[in-house]
Amino acid sequence: xxxxKETDKKWQEEWIKTGLNKYDPESKKPxxxxxxxxxxxxxxxxxxxxxxxxxxxxxxxxxxxxxGFNVFHPMGFDAFGLPAENYAxxxxxxxxxxxxxxxxxxxxxxxxxxxxxxxxxSVETCMPNYYKWTQWxxxxxxxxxxxxxxxxxxxxxxxxxxxxxxxxxxxxxxxRCGTEVVKKKLSQWFFKITDYAQELLDxxxxxxxxxxxxxxxxxxxxxSTGSEITFKTEDGKHDxxxxxxxxxxxxxxTCMVLAPESKLVDEIVTPDCKKAVEExxxxxxxxxxxxxLSTERPKTGTFTGAYAINPxxxxxxxxxxxxxxxxxxxxxxxxVVPAHDERDYEFAKKYNIxxxxxxxxxxxxxxxxxxxxxGILINSGKYDGLTSEEARDVITADLEKMGVGKxxxxxxxxxxxxxxxxxxxxxxxxxxxxxxxxVVVPEEDLPVMLPYDVEFKPDGISPLKKSKEFMNCKCPxxxxxxxxxxxxxxxxxxxSWYQLRYPDANNDKEIFNKExxxxxxxxxxxxxxxxxxxxxxIYTRFMTKALRDMGYVxxxxxxxxxxxxxxxxGPDGNKMSKSKGNTVSPDEYxxxxxxxxxxxxxxxxxxxxxxxPWDDKGIEAMTKYFARVEALVQKTIDIKCDTTExxxxxxxxLRLKNQTIKSMAKNIEDFQFNTAIARSMEFLNGxxxxxxxxxxxxxxxxxxxxxxxxxxxxxxxHFMEExxxxxxxxxxxxxxxxxxxxxxxxxxxxxxxxxxxxxxxKAQVEVSSSLSKEEILEAVKKDEKVAxxxxxxxxxxxxxxxxxxxxxxxxx
RNA sequence: GCUGAUGUGGCGAAAUUGGUAUACGCACAGCACUCAAAAUGCUGUGGGAAACCAUGUGGGUUCGAGUCCCACCAUCAGCACCA
Numbered sequence: 001x002x003x004x005k006e007t008d009k010k011w012q013e014e015w016i017k018t019g020l021n022k023y024d025p026e027s028k029k030p031x032x033x034x035x036x037x038x039x040x041x042x043x044x045x046x047x048x049x050x051x052x053x054x055x056x057x058x059x060x061x062x063x064x065x066x067x068g069f070n071v072f073h074p075m076g077f078d079a080f081g082l083p084a085e086n087y088a089x090x091x092x093x094x095x096x097x098x099x100x101x102x103x104x105x106x107x108x109x110x111x112x113x114x115x116x117x118x119x120x121x122s123v124e125t126c127m128p129n130y131y132k133w134t135q136w137x138x139x140x141x142x143x144x145x146x147x148x149x150x151x152x153x154x155x156x157x158x159x160x161x162x163x164x165x166x167x168x169x170x171x172x173x174x175x176r177c178g179t180e181v182v183k184k185k186l187s188q189w190f191f192k193i194t195d196y197a198q199e200l201l202d203x204x205x206x207x208x209x210x211x212x213x214x215x216x217x218x219x220x221x222x223x224s225t226g227s228e229i230t231f232k233t234e235d236g237k238h239d240x241x242x243x244x245x246x247x248x249x250x251x252x253x254t255c256m257v258l259a260p261e262s263k264l265v266d267e268i269v270t271p272d273c274k275k276a277v278e279e280x281x282x283x284x285x286x287x288x289x290x291x292x293l294s295t296e297r298p299k300t301g302t303f304t305g306a307y308a309i310n311p312x313x314x315x316x317x318x319x320x321x322x323x324x325x326x327x328x329x330x331x332x333x334x335x336v337v338p339a340h341d342e343r344d345y346e347f348a349k350k351y352n353i354x355x356x357x358x359x360x361x362x363x364x365x366x367x368x369x370x371x372x373x374x375g376i377l378i379n380s381g382k383y384d385g386l387t388s389e390e391a392r393d394v395i396t397a398d399l400e401k402m403g404v405g406k407x408x409x410x411x412x413x414x415x416x417x418x419x420x421x422x423x424x425x426x427x428x429x430x431x432x433x434x435x436x437x438x439v440v441v442p443e444e445d446l447p448v449m450l451p452y453d454v455e456f457k458p459d460g461i462s463p464l465k466k467s468k469e470f471m472n473c474k475c476p477x478x479x480x481x482x483x484x485x486x487x488x489x490x491x492x493x494x495x496s497w498y499q500l501r502y503p504d505a506n507n508d509k510e511i512f513n514k515e516x517x518x519x520x521x522x523x524x525x526x527x528x529x530x531x532x533x534x535x536x537x538i539y540t541r542f543m544t545k546a547l548r549d550m551g552y553v554x555x556x557x558x559x560x561x562x563x564x565x566x567x568x569x570g571p572d573g574n575k576m577s578k579s580k581g582n583t584v585s586p587d588e589y590x591x592x593x594x595x596x597x598x599x600x601x602x603x604x605x606x607x608x609x610x611x612x613p614w615d616d617k618g619i620e621a622m623t624k625y626f627a628r629v630e631a632l633v634q635k636t637i638d639i640k641c642d643t644t645e646x647x648x649x650x651x652x653x654l655r656l657k658n659q660t661i662k663s664m665a666k667n668i669e670d671f672q673f674n675t676a677i678a679r680s681m682e683f684l685n686g687x688x689x690x691x692x693x694x695x696x697x698x699x700x701x702x703x704x705x706x707x708x709x710x711x712x713x714x715x716x717x718h719f720m721e722e723x724x725x726x727x728x729x730x731x732x733x734x735x736x737x738x739x740x741x742x743x744x745x746x747x748x749x750x751x752x753x754x755x756x757x758x759x760x761x762k763a764q765v766e767v768s769s770s771l772s773k774e775e776i777l778e779a780v781k782k783d784e785k786v787a788x789x790x791x792x793x794x795x796x797x798x799x800x801x802x803x804x805x806x807x808x809x810x811x812x
Numbered sequence: 813g814c815u816g817a818u819g820u821g822g823c824g825a826a827a828u829u830g831g832u833a834u835a836c837g838c839a840c841a842g843c844a845c846u847c848a849a850a851a852u853g854c855u856g857u858g859g860g861a862a863a864c865c866a867u868g869u870g871g872g873u874u875c876g877a878g879u880c881c882c883a884c885c886a887u888c889a890g891c892a893c894c895a
Binding site for chain 2: 222299326534610612613622627674678681685809
């Protein structure tokens with residue numbers, strides 16, 4: 001085989017010289033914006049996962065280009081974040097130094113992969129020319145009322161010394177280090193993503209995304225419909241509003257439960273219960289997230305001494321506190337209906353709270369103590385006999401008339417906590433002044449530069465707080481000495497808008513030109529891992545909608561189509577990790593076989609959406625395939641022309657050619673690279689068979705070989721460029737259009753019709769593709785085997801699917 | 813517990829969406845070339861002597877089911893005291 005990594009190098013240099021990958025914003029062709037989730041430059045090198053994500057996606061971009069689109073296929077770096085900072089803490093190397101170095105290495109490697117990126121359109125989120133606009137966005141959100149600060153219990157990782165987003169807490173533990181997460185109250189910045197909960201849910205319907213990812217988002221948003229009901233305390237001084245999806249069980253309320261953290265508790269607790277309540281609260285605050293959320297843990301709680309009045313029937317019920325009630329879901333208060341809710345039942349059983357049945361099953365009398373389904377109302381006064389569905393409407397309407405209830409919708413989604421007590425991030429552009437209070441940094445003063453020389457070792461204090469130079473400033477409003485916000489922004493803020501910046505990446509006057517952003521967006525196809533189904537993808541959708549409402553963009557959604565590549569596991573079937581020692585380095589393979597063999601192997605050996613355990617057994621086979629292509633090209637150059645006739649043989653070959661073009665286009669469009677390559681192999685086999693026969697029509701042969709090179713060009717860009725030039729071509733194969741399908745050639749030649757009798761395959765008959773049903777039937781009946789089966793039997797039905805199958809139904 | 817996905821040869825996998833199940837490869841075997849080996853090329857390769865039987869299991873719809881419907885089983889993933 002002649003192809004090697006030297007071939008890659010030769011053409012990479014040539015492409016730089018000719019500017020092959022330059023993006024032309026003035027092009028009149030229709031735009032096609034496709035991109036991969038940008039990479040995080042934490043490691044020094046591209047790993048196998050990057051290759052598997054980027055190389056096939058690059059082939060897809062190249063394919064769209066051949067199809068006549070003005071393809072925009074940018075790449076950048078998600079450069080802020082914890083790993084670089086943790087690495088710095090470990091080694092003492094400054095995050096900026098390591099990050100910029102890693103970016104250089106990764107850029108070089110992406111070029112060596114053959115990525116068709118135009119680096120003039122790129123973003124690096126840690127650079128002031130980018131984070132200036134991240135800060136600008138913060139300012140805009142603040143002015144639009146979508147950014148606010150509040151004291152809130154946050155997830156605190158005592159090992160990383162930082163606050164974590166809800167999404168970063170896995171089973172009550174820190175996503176990164178596995179330490180148990182504890183609750184801590186801090187004053188934090190939030191983005192009001194909950195304002196968009198309904199739209200985020202509704203617009204999922206518009207998206208060409210994997211259903212599973214939509215489900216994750218639906219789940220994450222967690223919409224539930226129900227009613228709010230206001231109880232009064234016995235003394236009439238306080239309102240306790242609860243949210244319930246089961247108002248039909250309102251008459252069965254035998255108790256109220258408040259979240260222990262609730263401020264209302266202080267106001268209603270009676271003196272003789274105060275001590276027990278205080279003790280219970282201390283006990284609760286000591287619990288880690290993991291214990292608090294465990295469903296296995298027995299329910300606990302304590303009585304406050306106070307009572308509430310049920311507005312529907314004036315029942316007097318005790319008010320308790322219990323830690324199974326969460327402060328930040330619903331209203332933080334719950335009405336307890338032990339007979340019809342499992343958790344309430346468990347709680348009531350333990351503390352001897354009465355159990356009052358108000359719904360019975362539709363089928364029987366309902367002797368069970370606990371019944372959680374919908375049914376028929378009983379023991380509910382005038383509501384008796386209604387179904388649960390009816391009762392919910394009627395009771396809510398009655399409550400509304402009384403002014404103590406209404407229909408509401410609740411979401412599990414919480415506002416997005418964006419403050420991080422970390423160094424390596426975009427500083428939050430806020431100044432605190434003793435006189436003026438919270439002041440956002442004026443746009444003309446942006447960016448708020450991240451200082452280089454800062455002590456960033458973690459000790460629970462934000463690193464920036466330790467830099468006097470950074471902290472001390474003047475109030476933009478009154479000019480008096482003031483201090484800066486010391487926290488930085490969650491990196492998900494940086495990545496929530498980068499796709500809008502790419503097309504106008506060098507704009508230093510504005511975040512992006514409005515016309516450009518609207519022309520290029522939304523992204524037509526976005527490719528990346530499904531681990532971002534909940535976080536990055538929902539934040540980016542939110543940011544797009546917020547920008548739309550502020551008038552900066554004219555579209556609703558950032559990514560029209562979404563593809564998740566699968567995960568390449570270690571050879572042992574486990575997720576690759578350094579600690580398991582099962583990592584596979586792409587570099588050795590690329591060095592040995594060349595980038596294109598490696599790309600092709602990744603695409604051929606795995607289902608793109610599925611991935612799987614790494615196995616390099618087949619990689620030699622790919623070099624064999626390359627050698628066969630080389631041999632074919634050489635033969636084509638050498639072979640002499642025997643005939644100019646077009647017989648059935650040529651017709652068959654031309655049909656195969658057109659089938660190949662058709663199915664490969666469909667396969668690549670759908671990210672089914674494995675089958676696309678399989679089709680190209682069949683085509684190569686077909687051409688070889690043709691050559692091995694006696695007479696060769698060179699015009700047909702050259703046409704087919706050129707087609708083969710073209711359809712492989714997006715998949716093996718260096719190798720095909722080389723073979724194309726060997727055929728004597730002087731312009732790049734990457735400027736060629738995707739071959740057109742010739743319908744006439746596609747229909748020509750012979751076809752084989754499978755013949756079934758009573759649904760079982762009995763024979764295959766080769767006929768010309770132009771024959772009619774009658775003619776085919778006639779030919780089939782002449783077939784010996786078929787004729788024998790039809791003897792003494794009556795054909796009652798003939799089903800012919802043109803070009804596909806013939807089924808004869810016979811009766812004995 | 814809830815939700816979703818997946819289940820096809822010795823292996824990676826395919827099947828134009830209801831129309832020849834196992835394409836394309838790997839591995840294996842045989843043959844050719846060679847003194848020999850490697851490389852390469854060709855041929856074969858689900859089971860069964862055959863009728864036939866085979867797409868996790870059992871039913872169903874249909875002329876025809878890997879594909880659609882019902883009920884199970886197994887594996888994986890996400891969510892989970894959400895009121």
